[in-house]
Amino acid sequence: xxxxxxxxxxxxxxxxxxxxxxxxxxxxxxxxxxxxxxxxxxxxxxxxxxxxxxxxxxxxxxxxxxxxxxxxxxxxxxxxxxxxxxxxxxxxxxxxxxxxxxxxxxxxxxxxxxxxxxxxxxxxxxxxxxxxxxxxxxxxxxxxxxxxxxxxxxxxxxxxxxxxxxxxxxxxxxxxxxxxxxxxxxxxxxxxxxxxxxxxxxxxxxxxxxxxxxxxxxxxxxxxxxxxxxxxxxx
Amino acid sequence: xxxxxxxxxxxxxxxxxxxxxxxxxxxxxxxxxxxxxxxxxxxxxxxxxxxxxxxxxxxxxxxxxxxxxxxxxxxxxxxxxxxxxxxxxxxxxxxxxxxxxxxxxxxxxxxxxxxxxxxxxxxxxxxxxxxxxxxxxxxxxxxxxxxxxxxxxxxxxxxxxxxxxxxxxxxxxxxxxxxxxxxxxxxxxxxxxxxxxxxxxxxxxxxxxxxxxxxxxxxxxxxxxxxxxxxxxxxxxxxxxxxxxxxxxxxxxxxx
Amino acid sequence: xxxxxxxxxxxxxxxxxxxxxxxxxxxxxxxxxxxxxxxxxxxxxxxxxxxxxxxxxxxxxxxxxxxxxxxxxxxxxxxxxxxxxxxxxxxxxxxxxxxxxxxxxxxxxxxxxxxxxxxxxxxxxxxxxxxxxxxxxxxxxxxxxxxxxxxxxxxxxxxxxxxxxxxxxxxxxxxxxxxxxxxxxxxxxxxxxxxxxxxxxxxxxxxxxxxxxxxxxxxxxxxxxxxxxxxx
Numbered sequence: 208x209x210x211x212x213x214x215x216x217x218x219x220x221x222x223x224x225x226x227x228x229x230x231x232x233x234x235x236x237x238x239x240x241x242x243x244x245x246x247x248x249x250x251x252x253x254x255x256x257x258x259x260x261x262x263x264x265x266x267x268x269x270x271x272x273x274x275x276x277x278x279x280x281x282x283x284x285x286x287x288x289x290x291x292x293x294x295x296x297x298x299x300x301x302x303x304x305x306x307x308x309x310x311x312x313x314x315x316x317x318x319x320x321x322x323x324x325x326x327x328x329x330x331x332x333x334x335x336x337x338x339x340x341x342x343x344x345x346x347x348x349x350x351x352x353x354x355x356x357x358x359x360x361x362x363x364x365x366x367x368x369x370x371x372x373x374x375x376x377x378x379x380x381x382x383x384x385x386x387x388x389x390x391x392x393x394x395x396x397x398x399x400x401x402x403x404x405x406x407x408x409x410x411x412x413x414x415x416x417x418x419x420x421x422x423x424x425x426x427x428x429x430x431x432x433x434x435x436x437x438x439x440x441x442x
Numbered sequence: 443x444x445x446x447x448x449x450x451x452x453x454x455x456x457x458x459x460x461x462x463x464x465x466x467x468x469x470x471x472x473x474x475x476x477x478x479x480x481x482x483x484x485x486x487x488x489x490x491x492x493x494x495x496x497x498x499x500x501x502x503x504x505x506x507x508x509x510x511x512x513x514x515x516x517x518x519x520x521x522x523x524x525x526x527x528x529x530x531x532x533x534x535x536x537x538x539x540x541x542x543x544x545x546x547x548x549x550x551x552x553x554x555x556x557x558x559x560x561x562x563x564x565x566x567x568x569x570x571x572x573x574x575x576x577x578x579x580x581x582x583x584x585x586x587x588x589x590x591x592x593x594x595x596x597x598x599x600x601x602x603x604x605x606x607x608x609x610x611x612x613x614x615x616x617x618x619x620x621x622x623x624x625x626x627x628x629x630x631x632x633x634x635x636x637x638x639x640x641x642x643x644x645x646x647x648x649x650x651x652x653x654x655x656x657x658x659x660x661x662x663x664x665x666x667x668x669x670x671x672x673x674x675x676x677x678x679x680x681x682x683x684x685x686x687x688x689x690x691x692x693x694x695x696x697x698x
Numbered sequence: 699x700x701x702x703x704x705x706x707x708x709x710x711x712x713x714x715x716x717x718x719x720x721x722x723x724x725x726x727x728x729x730x731x732x733x734x735x736x737x738x739x740x741x742x743x744x745x746x747x748x749x750x751x752x753x754x755x756x757x758x759x760x761x762x763x764x765x766x767x768x769x770x771x772x773x774x775x776x777x778x779x780x781x782x783x784x785x786x787x788x789x790x791x792x793x794x795x796x797x798x799x800x801x802x803x804x805x806x807x808x809x810x811x812x813x814x815x816x817x818x819x820x821x822x823x824x825x826x827x828x829x830x831x832x833x834x835x836x837x838x839x840x841x842x843x844x845x846x847x848x849x850x851x852x853x854x855x856x857x858x859x860x861x862x863x864x865x866x867x868x869x870x871x872x873x874x875x876x877x878x879x880x881x882x883x884x885x886x887x888x889x890x891x892x893x894x895x896x897x898x899x900x901x902x903x904x905x906x907x908x909x910x911x912x913x914x915x916x917x918x919x920x921x922x923x924x925x926x927x928x929x930x
Contacts, residue, residue: 232494232526233492233580233582234526234527234580234581235525235528235580236756236758237756238525249525250525251525251526253524254758255758255760255785256528256758257786257788266827274524276523278479278496278498278575278577279500279521279575280479280481280485280498280573280575281479281481281482281498282481283481283612283613284612285500285502285612286500286573286575289521289535290534315760315786315828316826316827317786317787317828318787318828319786323523323524323532325525325577327478327479327485327498328481329481330481346711346712346740347756348757348758349740349754349755349756349757349758349853351712351727351738351739352713352739353712353713353729353736353738354712355711393713394713394715394736430711431714434711434740435711438709440911445814446844447846450844450845450846454891457890457891459891459892459895461846461894461895461898462898463895
């Protein structure tokens with residue numbers, strides 16, 4: 208069995224259509240929307256601000272808190288029960304780890320930067336979309352960052368290494384599927400998030416990560432453009 | 443503490459000028475869009491000024507409640523998402539979220555806006571459950587009214603999903619809308635000192651003495667009420683606020 | 699040896715490469731990685747000779763020594779007041795710095811400043827843990843009277859004040875309002891209700907268009923147009 212044509216007709220190394228915008232949530236210090244295919248992620252940043260509960264304050268360095276959540280009506284199947292789940296807690300945690308390398312927590316001792324990621328519509332790749340949105344929201348909020356972080360899923364459907372799996376590909380039944388979300392700093396190629404579901408050879412993994420690097424350069428361009436759009440001088 | 447800000451807001455209200463230049467009974471600029479969450483069976487996004495709310499409807503199949511075997515079920519939930527307001531915290535719904543959901547619920551349920559008997563597939567066995575979920579995206583005041591109108595718009599946008607072997611097949615959509623007979627709309631009137639306003643800004647919400655949410659039908663009847671705020675309202679206040687709400691609901695209705 | 703990869707006043711984002719080579723020096727908002735200078739902020743590039751720095755377009759206020767800010771009293775303690783500063787860090791105004799009057803020991807401090815009062819204070823110390831000490835003793839420092847307080851993007855405060863206060867004076871003249879601008883992004887204003895609305899709209903316009911040249915002329919036109927016919 209071979210996967211000769213992708214379910215939605217894309218090339219193997221082609222991501223879905225991407226749309227990004229910043230400053231969409233006015234009360235937040237920084238915010239962004241990242242849409243890839245049918246997955247939409249909103250991110251809002253509040254901070255640095257005072258950290259409650261008090262006992263969590265660290266006088267030596269600041270805290271980064273990520274809260275990832277899917278809205279109840281976001282899924283293509285059943286309603287998602289509101290509230291945290293083990294899955295959302297884990298995604299919040301790895302998202303935090305994906306963003307930490309570009310931040311310097313010493314800039315805001317005792318304080319917290321809260322990142323809220325909410326998804327009104329999902330079609331796989333949610334944690335990646337969340338990280339892309341969060342990265343833009345942090346920059347939009349004026350937080351000091353070494354670089355932007357971009358994120359995309361790569362993987363294998365049947366015998367082909369692909370980029371940006373959608374829900375139908377993740378659920379592909381006619382062959383094995385491996386789903387590999389990756390977050391990267393495009394400029395240096397450093398990887399800040401890496402997870403995998405499925406089974407692949409180390410050669411596959413190498414190819415997949417190369418595909419991820421190419422995609423992450425493209426995504427970073429989109430993120431940069433979105434951040435600057437607000438400040439474009441009207442002609 | 444709020445006494446000074448209240449005085450300053452009232453001083454401006456005596457000249458019928460609010461902090462954003464509006465008059466006492468003016469709405470901010472509004473826009474309504476449906477079908478914004480495409481995995482939901484129905485959805486809508488409302489913007490009132492910078493206040494933004496998204497409502498999504500998910501349809502489920504299940505066993506009816508034992509005391510109403512022939513009727514579908516309606517559930518309304520609201521999440522005041524922390525991303526919409528720095529004062530909102532993560533965690534289980536606050537009492538503000540619970541109140542908002544229950545008031546929207548009452549308006550729809552008590553007006554029999556949805557003919558829930560038509561949502562019965564097999565009496566005593568299988569009925570449709572309508573799950574309405576209200577999510578705040580940006581809170582700059584007046585979440586109640588925003589939630590109410592977006593909910594009606596989302597209900598109007600809803601199409602029943604297909605059914606296969608008594609299970610929902612979310613992948614197949616029908617063209618069947620919900621049996622919506624009425625479109626009840628909530629207007630909340632607020633009292634500050636002796637002045638009445640609608641569509642409050644965040645600074646105004648912080649100093650109100652009392653509020654009355656009035657759910658209005660197209661025929662000009664009232665199908666739900668909720669008084670809020672720490673101070674009492676007189677009977678004259680209530681009569682005046684109901685009158686304002688009924689008039690203003692006609693304006694909101696034009697959005698639908 | 700070195701070359702600039704961007705132009706002065708260009709908008710850049712974190713991670714964007716600004717210059718190559720050891721000729722250029724990394725100023726605030728930038729860092730050097732090998733021999734490339736990279737931005738760490740969303741902001742406008744400022745090239746001053748060999749120094750490259752970033753003028754941020756956004757960012758929460760970080761308390762700085764000698765800044766004059768507007769603080770709101772959020773707590774009254776045994777020996778002073780705690781002020782909210784529109785940042786992650788509250789400030790302490792001790793009894794002796796709170797007023798030029800003599801305060802008896804054990805006096806009720808709320809008689810002097812109470813919850814919700816807005817005070818113009820000066821930061822005289824910020825520790826490495828960001829503990830902030832302020833004083834209200836000094837020229838221009840005082841309690842603010844009845845008025846309206848708005849929050850603005852702290853990075854826009856210099857534009858709102860203008861060169862030697864020219865922008866804020868222009869706004870005051872056209873609207874006959876008293877306006878006090880805190881470097882922490884809080885602005886207090888007081889005037890007739892209609893004029894207060896004009897002040898706020900003008901300030902929001904400055905916030906949104908601060909990066910577009912010709913701001914002063916645009917604001918002047920805006921003020922002239924909007925304050926026509928408004929009774930003072």
